[in-house]
Amino acid sequence: MSTIFDKILGGEIPCHKVYEDDHVFAFLDIGPLSTGHTLVIPKERKAKLHELSDDASAAIGRVLPRLARAVMKVSGCEDYNILQNNGARAHQAVFHVHFHIIPKPNEASGLGIRWPAGSLDGTAGAALAQSLRDALA
Ligand code: 5GP
Numbered sequence: 001m002s003t004i005f006d007k008i009l010g011g012e013i014p015c016h017k018v019y020e021d022d023h024v025f026a027f028l029d030i031g032p033l034s035t036g037h038t039l040v041i042p043k044e045r046k047a048k049l050h051e052l053s054d055d056a057s058a059a060i061g062r063v064l065p066r067l068a069r070a071v072m073k074v075s076g077c078e079d080y081n082i083l084q085n086n087g088a089r090a091h092q093a094v095f096h097v098h099f100h101i102i103p104k105p106n107e108a109s110g111l112g113i114r115w116p117a118g119s120l121d122g123t124a125g126a127a128l129a130q131s132l133r134d135a136l137a
Contacts, residue, residue: 001047001095002045003045003094003095003096004094005041005094005096005098006045006096008025008027009025009041009043015027015028015030016028018038018067018070019040019063019067021059021063022043022059023042023043023044023055023056023059023060024040024041024042024043024059024060024063025040025041025042025043026038026039026040026041026063026067027039029100033100033102033109033110033111034075034077034102034103034104034105034109034110035075035103035105036071036074036075036077036101036103037100037101037102037103038067038071038100038101039098039099039100039101040060040063040064040067040098040099040101041096041097041098041099042056042057042059042060042097043056044056044097045096046096046097047086047092047095047096047097048086048087048092048095048097049084049086049097050086051097052097060099064082064099064101067101068080068082068101071101071103072103075103075105076105077103077104077105079103079104079105079110080101080102080103080104080110081100081101081102081104081110081111081113082099082100082101082102083099083100083102083111084097084098084099084100
């Protein structure tokens with residue numbers, strides 16, 4: 001499925017480009033939560049993170065900290081969030097993998113987070129971790 005980010009990658013609609021290499025493109029978010037809010041996307045067209053190829057994943061991993069350093073330097077913000085939403089229930093609006101770099105200058109701007117923490121039962125935790133190890137094998 002084509003998304004607005006394909007149009008940005010293809011130059012059909014404009015953006016404020018921040019970075020580009022063979023696999024990765026970064027540009028300013030059109031609806032920033034704070035000054036410097038930047039989106040980092042793979043050129044590979046995949047909706048969710050787990051669908052990305054190893055090459056595209058590695059390419060993003062290589063440049064994300066560098067891009068975060070640039071955002072920190074220019075925004076003057078030491079604190080920031082990296083946000084990566086997968087699926088509509090998880091607040092994804094554009095179905096092309098993207099990482100948000102969002103400076104957090106103060107309580108009022110940047111990303112607000114609701115964090116309804118539960119508690120991890122020891123027995124259930126051991127079983128769950130085993131299931132995850134099995135899934136990775
Ligand atoms: P999501 O909720 O999918 O994680 O975030 C999608 C982000 O894409 C939003 O923060 C939104 O402001 C941004 N966005 C949507 N359309 C455009 C666009 O046409 N240009 C730019 N630069 N950002 C966009």
